[in-house]
Amino acid sequence: MKSINKMKMTIPAVSANEGLARLCVSAFASQLDPRIDEIADIRTAVSEAVTNCIIHAYKGRGGLIYIESLLYPDRITVKIKDKGCGIDDIDKAMEPLFTTGGDDRSGLGFSVMQSFMDSVKVKSGPSEGTTVSMTKILRRADEGNPDER
């Protein structure tokens, strides 16, 4: 399927940009006229992925986060990439409650992404950084008349 719109942004990995990233992606998604709960899901998932880049990939020392999003008639894809340290054991990192972030991190970042989005793929390796690719299918597409879009 051919995408109907595309957005790219590159932002420094600082915590002040967490809000910016989720706001931009949700504003972009709003072109598909999603439901409010779908927008909330996308915002939350983007926030988790970007926070991971800042805390884990770059360990608070900064770097760049590359966000790319595509709109299709019935879905949005969001790719969030860093050039940080990479994940040694992806399965372990995705386990609920597992964290290397210390006492005050819940270890639920990937769990939130997985339950709020329809698919989450993680590609990572030491020294190559991490790419999280997420897709959200917008349910209104099933309900509405496609000719009206």
Added chain:
Amino acid sequence: MTQCYALGTLTVCLDGEIDHHAVRDIREQVDISINRHKPSKVIFDFENVTFMDSSGIGLIMGRYKTLSRYGGIIEIVRMPPYIEKVMKLSGVSKIVKGLDRAKAADKGEQDRKEQ
């Protein structure tokens, strides 16, 4: 964010977006109050919170650990539905009181005090 302490209870009224960025300030301020007062209960009021990701869960779990060392408890009140979704996923409802929304709203009104 506003906090008030009375009769063993610390009430923390959170507002705005709770993410990793915001949590640092909130945690610092709440921990100062907890260390000062050693409250037997901390109430987090979510009425004016517009967004929360798993950083907020970490905040609550961290405070729960601190309080449970001396027998204190945590209660969450007036949780908007879009935040409840993150809360439910975390299973944090097993360690805090007040995630029943109707009951929580009453309780929140009762406990709410101006700073």
